[in-house]
Amino acid sequence: MEFQKQTIRQLSEMLQKKELTAKELTAETLKNIKEKEKDIDAFLTICEEEALQEAKKVDQAFDTYASPLKGIPMALKDNMVTKDIRTTCASKILENFIPPYDGTMAARLKERGAVLTGKLNLDEFAMGSRTEYSAMKPTKNPYDLTRTPGGSSGGSAAAVASGEIPYALGSDTGGSIRQPASYCGVVGLKPTYVRVSRYGLVAFASSLDQIGPITRSVEDAALVLNEIAGYDPMDSTSVNCSVPDYTKALTGDIKGLKVALPKEYFGEELHPGVKEEILKAVGYLEKLGAKVEEVSLPHTKYGIAAYYIIAPAEASSNLARYDGVRYGVRAKEYKDLIDLYEASRSEGFGEEVKRRIMLGTFALSSGYYDAYYLKAQKVRTLIKEDFAKVFADYDVIVGPTAPATAGKLFQAAKDPMEDYLLDVYTVPANMAGVPGISVPIGFSENMPVGLQIFGRHFDEETVLKTAFAVEQEVCFDTTKGARR
Amino acid sequence: MKVTMETVEHTAKLARLKFTEEEKTAFLGAMNDVLNYAELLNELDTENIEPTSHPVPLKNALREDKVWDYTLSREDVLKNAPAEESGGFKVPKIIES
Numbered sequence: 001m002e003f004q005k006q007t008i009r010q011l012s013e014m015l016q017k018k019e020l021t022a023k024e025l026t027a028e029t030l031k032n033i034k035e036k037e038k039d040i041d042a043f044l045t046i047c048e049e050e051a052l053q054e055a056k057k058v059d060q061a062f063d064t065y066a067s068p069l070k071g072i073p074m075a076l077k078d079n080m081v082t083k084d085i086r087t088t089c090a091s092k093i094l095e096n097f098i099p100p101y102d103g104t105m106a107a108r109l110k111e112r113g114a115v116l117t118g119k120l121n122l123d124e125f126a127m128g129s130r131t132e133y134s135a136m137k138p139t140k141n142p143y144d145l146t147r148t149p150g151g152s153s154g155g156s157a158a159a160v161a162s163g164e165i166p167y168a169l170g171s172d173t174g175g176s177i178r179q180p181a182s183y184c185g186v187v188g189l190k191p192t193y194v195r196v197s198r199y200g201l202v203a204f205a206s207s208l209d210q211i212g213p214i215t216r217s218v219e220d221a222a223l224v225l226n227e228i229a230g231y232d233p234m235d236s237t238s239v240n241c242s243v244p245d246y247t248k249a250l251t252g253d254i255k256g257l258k259v260a261l262p263k264e265y266f267g268e269e270l271h272p273g274v275k276e277e278i279l280k281a282v283g284y285l286e287k288l289g290a291k292v293e294e295v296s297l298p299h300t301k302y303g304i305a306a307y308y309i310i311a312p313a314e315a316s317s318n319l320a321r322y323d324g325v326r327y328g329v330r331a332k333e334y335k336d337l338i339d340l341y342e343a344s345r346s347e348g349f350g351e352e353v354k355r356r357i358m359l360g361t362f363a364l365s366s367g368y369y370d371a372y373y374l375k376a377q378k379v380r381t382l383i384k385e386d387f388a389k390v391f392a393d394y395d396v397i398v399g400p401t402a403p404a405t406a407g408k409l410f411q412a413a414k415d416p417m418e419d420y421l422l423d424v425y426t427v428p429a430n431m432a433g434v435p436g437i438s439v440p441i442g443f444s445e446n447m448p449v450g451l452q453i454f455g456r457h458f459d460e461e462t463v464l465k466t467a468f469a470v471e472q473e474v475c476f477d478t479t480k481g482a483r484r
Numbered sequence: 485m486k487v488t489m490e491t492v493e494h495t496a497k498l499a500r501l502k503f504t505e506e507e508k509t510a511f512l513g514a515m516n517d518v519l520n521y522a523e524l525l526n527e528l529d530t531e532n533i534e535p536t537s538h539p540v541p542l543k544n545a546l547r548e549d550k551v552w553d554y555t556l557s558r559e560d561v562l563k564n565a566p567a568e569e570s571g572g573f574k575v576p577k578i579i580e581s
Contacts, residue, residue: 096564098563098564100560100561100564101556101560192540193539193540194542207539234554236545236547237545239540301524302528304521305522306522306525308521309522309525316499320500324566325566325573325575326561326564326565326573327564328564328566330566334576335576336576337575341500342502345499345501346501346502346503354511355511358495358501359514359515361499362487362491362515372519372522375526377536378533378536381530381533382533384536384539416517431539432539433539433540
């Protein structure tokens with residue numbers, strides 16, 4: 001039995017029918033991870049003993065409660081805090097950090113009997129789009145080991161696509177779940193802002209950060225969202241509104257669905273091979289009875305400029321806590337307290353993180369706040385209003401997740417600004433707080449292409465429904481990346 | 485050119501970072517690239533636009549004023565401390581004797 005090709009649904013059924021125990025599944029998964037890691041490098045920490053023990057516990061109490069995640073192995077992006085398991089954010093400054101508590105994601109999944117197999121690679125503090133800014137190691141794309149898995153949740157996407165684990169959680173501040181999912185040919189969902197608790201997610205840009213699942217099917221994304229969405233008293237920004245059963249939305253019936261196609265998402269930056277696949281998928285939507293019309297999101301082109309002021313500004317504030325005093329790495333040599341801060345931070349942070357801290361500190365500094373930060377937050381309102389206007393008449397907005405497929409490793413643009421521009425289609429959803437999914441639909445020059453679907457605030461149901469309908473039509477084999 | 489070398493040095497001080505001369509030059513370039521690109525925002529008239537701080541409306545989240553049983557022990561809090569003494573975080577001397 002090749003567990004590495006099964007979805008959560010399939011594995012859960014086998015466990016329930018007792019064709020398989022959680023311990024067997026976990027042992028097989030760990031063996032598979034070790035084998036694949038020689039190529040993929042998705043994991044920063046593998047929790048072998050803990051996972052086997054947890055699986056044994058699950059087996060012993062298997063019939064006492066029901067959750068489709070029970071006994072299923074998974075892994076978390078290494079910016080989610082896990083009790084007694086090293087949590088590094090792929091940064092040298094946290095390389096020795098062993099959290100004394102579980103974040104809400106770790107706690108909730110544990111409660112449901114999910115088996116944590118390890119922690120996944122990312123760009124340092126989730127800042128990047130290639131997982132190359134990890135201070136530990138780069139992760140490889142399972143479809144082509146010379147290419148990037150995308151980022152910042154590159155470890156999460158590569159681990160799922162390579163068949164190491166059936167699902168993972170990632171975090172998305174400007175596209176960090178959707179873009180790697182697109183590059184690796186798997187499903188990546190960024191729920192509505194504050195739909196999922198962020199307690200224990202190491203903060204990057206608090207008005208943008210959101211946790212979500214990376215899976216091999218849309219149904220699995222719905223299953224995981226069912227378990228992780230909802231109010232959390234430990235996160236005062238999480239909202240107290242009901243969580244539907246998202247799997248009920250997966251009917252395949254999208255007759256009469258009003259689909260908006262924003263013309264700004266089909267500009268000259270869009271690679272022709274990607275565009276062709278996207279238009280094919282749009283054709284399927286029409287075939288299934290959806291009504292597709294072209295619309296305009298006129299402020300799309302300002303998204304990147306506003307984002308790269310707002311996100312660094314918030315990051316500069318959030319990352320002020322790493323000072324070598326309470327936890328994390330302290331520099332060996334320093335003259336006084338200020339020097340201790342400066343030396344610890346300068347040695348501990350990587351180049352990209354420092355770039356963003358500098359940019360953000362500048363944008364918030366006296367004399368520049370109005371011109372940069374405040375201006376960007378006002379433009380953000382315009383972007384938000386673009387979405388509100390379109391959603392007054394349409395159910396979903398559809399376009400490409402990224403302008404191109406995964407690029408070669410270690411070929412980041414020399415000028416960081418050039419790479420930032422590649423986030424053009426994903427950043428607006430974070431700015432507006434709307435949910436977005438990337439669903440694999442085809443290939444361009446042998447690399448996966450993702451279709452992106454946005455919905456109204458808290459309407460993940462329609463997003464998932466649309467994604468499911470497309471998925472059933474395109475029949476993309478998400479286990480293809482697990483072949484090697 | 486928005487940012488000068490003096491601004492880089494001042495900003496580094498605010499951010500509690502220190503750089504070599506070579507790094508300063510690199511950051512100067514990178515910061516200017518992004519800030520020059522951000523000029524694009526000035527095409528838009530935002531005179532009467534309210535800034536967004538959170539994309540989804542958030543209200544004050546109040547809770548009952550009582551102590552939660554959820555709390556970390558002193559031992560757990562200090563477990564990751566680079567240096568500790570007598571149950572506290574240890575830092576270099578900050579008061580002149």
